[in-house]
Amino acid sequence: MNDYLVKAVAYQNQVRAYAVNSTTTVAEAQRRHAAWPTAADALGRSITAGVILGAMLKGDEKLSVKINGGGPLGTIIVDSNAKGEVRGYVSNPQTDFEMNEVGKAVGTNGLLTVSKDVGLMHPFVGQIPLISGEIGEDYTSYLSKSEQTASAVRVGVLVNSDYTVKAAGGFIIQLMPGADEDVMKIIEERVKVIAPLSSMIAKGTTPEQILEHILGSDHVTVLESMPVQFQCQCSMDRISNAIISLGSEEIQDMIQTDGHAEANCHFCNETYHFDTEHLEALKRAAL
Incomplete structure (x- = not known):
């Protein structure tokens, strides 16, 4: 039921x-x-x-x-x-x-x-x-x-x-x-x-x-x-927008330091992965 x-x-x-x-x-x-x-x-x-x-x-x-x-x-x-x-x-x-x-x-x-x-x-x-x-x-x-x-x-x-x-x-x-x-x-x-x-x-x-x-x-x-x-409101798009809001310099630091990024939602425990290529795209969007 x-x-x-x-x-x-x-x-x-x-x-x-x-x-x-x-x-x-x-x-x-x-x-x-x-x-x-x-x-x-x-x-x-x-x-x-x-x-x-x-x-x-x-x-x-x-x-x-x-x-x-x-x-x-x-x-x-x-x-x-x-x-x-x-x-x-x-x-x-x-x-x-x-x-x-x-x-x-x-x-x-x-x-x-x-x-x-x-x-x-x-x-x-x-x-x-x-x-x-x-x-x-x-x-x-x-x-x-x-x-x-x-x-x-x-x-x-x-x-x-x-x-x-x-x-x-x-x-x-x-x-x-x-x-x-x-x-x-x-x-x-x-x-x-x-x-x-x-x-x-x-x-x-x-x-x-x-x-x-x-x-x-x-x-x-x-x-x-x-x-x-x-029902959780998190999504790849929402997390991506949050990363973009950090600015291009912060995203470049992520790329140089780790080459990738992860974000975890407290509410649903879903983890979102961003590789270097994805981060580069977000950095361009942040410019």
Whole structure:
């Protein structure tokens, strides 16, 4: 099954909700970065929550999430947009704990920062101190404190013994202004008792069914669905233009010193190779 995300409303538009199966997307991130289980879990949770936040955007808007809690994982970076495209990486992907303690790996001595590019001169930036490093709880805190939206965020990743990803997904449920207290209590109680998301997805539970479990099949209305995928914006042309921007003298130094150049993309771990002939062409373009 291809990854996809659903958008829904419930309780007569008092609630908006998003749920996603991100298994293939997270598996691609794990593969590209050769991430060990705890790192794959943390990165996968971050990617899952990030792609849901991206789905809240419109048109060509996009966002970037940075998580750094001072733990051994280092920094987690996730980029996403309104089209369901997401990419991400973690500074130290070969990090693992026996009990898969994501909070310990991420740490809590740091910040979660969300930067949204909505087409204005400057991006909107929201930032909160990490409260647990468990990702879902931290995103819940961000939405509540930075965007003043009462939300419930759950994300989960199930990693196989061979380090591949078996299941990944999550949901964000938000109360609209003026929502009834009874509705709030119902959702709170159902979120508390829901089974682990990664286990539900591994058993074949769909995003629609996840929302029905929480909101009740009689109350939830799915508005639309959209495909989700790991998609990086890097390319040979982009890297070539970046090298050209260095100037002809810098490119000549590359030719004389090494005779070639390599560039690696942090997000997708793709390496681009430039031989002497290619560098000579870029040097001419830089003149």
